[in-house]
Amino acid sequence: MTTEELVQTVSISARPNVLIEGSELAIDAFMARLRPWLSEPVVRCSLPGVLVLPPAETGALILRDVAALALEQQDTLVHWMDELPRRVQVISATSTCLFSCVQRGLFRAALYYRLNIVLEHAPRLDTGRVAIQGAPK
Numbered sequence: 001m002t003t004e005e006l007v008q009t010v011s012i013s014a015r016p017n018v019l020i021e022g023s024e025l026a027i028d029a030f031m032a033r034l035r036p037w038l039s040e041p042v043v044r045c046s047l048p049g050v051l052v053l054p055p056a057e058t059g060a061l062i063l064r065d066v067a068a069l070a071l072e073q074q075d076t077l078v079h080w081m082d083e084l085p086r087r088v089q090v091i092s093a094t095s096t097c098l099f100s101c102v103q104r105g106l107f108r109a110a111l112y113y114r115l116n117i118v119l120e121h122a123p124r125l126d127t128g129r130v131a132i133q134g135a136p137k
Contacts, residue, residue: 016117019066020093027093031062034091038062049073053080058087066092066115067101074108081114090115 018034020027035042038060045052045061048068053076054061063069069077081090092115101107 017090017115018092018118019098019112019115020091021097021119022093022095024095027095031091031093038091039089051077053077054088056088060089060091063090063092065094067094067096067098067107071106071108074111078108078111078114081111 020030022030039058041054041056041059043052043054043059043061044064046064048065049070051063051069051073098107098112098116102109102112
């Protein structure tokens, strides 16, 4: 899926959860492209291991390094996502392969499957699939 296709998918009314795996730089470029499409209010958790849940019933939650969450924080997030009628879109990113973390018991399978509605592997920037305005060619 190209970046444009994913942005269109995220912008549809269903607002699916998105899990982005890739390099830090590629994730930053990808997140910058998604921001205009996210519903307000947007809560950003940018520090590794920090979880701040939005108080609203709608909007977006951006988890910058979801793999850094402790298991008890992952449990909290699963329970929060299961509360009804919450319609907050969760955009999570990591440079770690979460599936291998699930297999090793370092990441909750229940959270992985809730986040993994749309899985996008952010391409390396030198592949040409992600363009950053003003970046040298």
